[in-house]
Amino acid sequence: MEAARYLQSSALPTDAVAWPALADLPFAASGIQTVFRKPEDADLVGITGCFCATAETGSLVLLSGPDTPASAALLPQTHIAIVPASRIIAAHEDAFALIRAERGELPRAVNFVSGPSRTGDIEQTIVLGAHGPYRVHVIVVRGA
Numbered sequence: 130m131e132a133a134r135y136l137q138s139s140a141l142p143t144d145a146v147a148w149p150a151l152a153d154l155p156f157a158a159s160g161i162q163t164v165f166r167k168p169e170d171a172d173l174v175g176i177t178g179c180f181c182a183t184a185e186t187g188s189l190v191l192l193s194g195p196d197t198p199a200s201a202a203l204l205p206q207t208h209i210a211i212v213p214a215s216r217i218i219a220a221h222e223d224a225f226a227l228i229r230a231e232r233g234e235l236p237r238a239v240n241f242v243s244g245p246s247r248t249g250d251i252e253q254t255i256v257l258g259a260h261g262p263y264r265v266h267v268i269v270v271r272g273a
């Protein structure tokens with residue numbers, strides 16, 4: 130599995146928290162020890178899917194729900210997102226149209242993730258991981 134290769138090649142922990150919606154994927158067989166729940170402070174790697182992704186900005190569109198907690202993409206230092214190629218759309222407007230078409234209404238939270246958290250608030254010095262993960266790794270799955 131690509132997620133295990135990425136974690137091992139980057140010398141990152143292979144223990145992860147993942148969306149309950151991903152429980153059917155073979156994480157253990159690839160060497161990733163995964164729990165399926167909301168993340169806690171000690172969780173360093175979070176694995177999510179996405180509702181869709183936008184080509185316009187390279188953003189992931191994440192919808193919160195019981196099996197897709199928003200915190201899995203925000204709390205851990207490393208966020209790995211699994212993106213079905215069939216769910217890559219052109220623009221943000223298309224994402225909102227798709228949400229309305231498939232869900233009827235917006236969920237409690239819609240997050241657009243366009244990379245690692247960064248801020249330049251203090252003396253305009255860029256700081257990674259200030260309000261979210263230090264790194265985001267996207268895995269695009271063809272045929273999905």
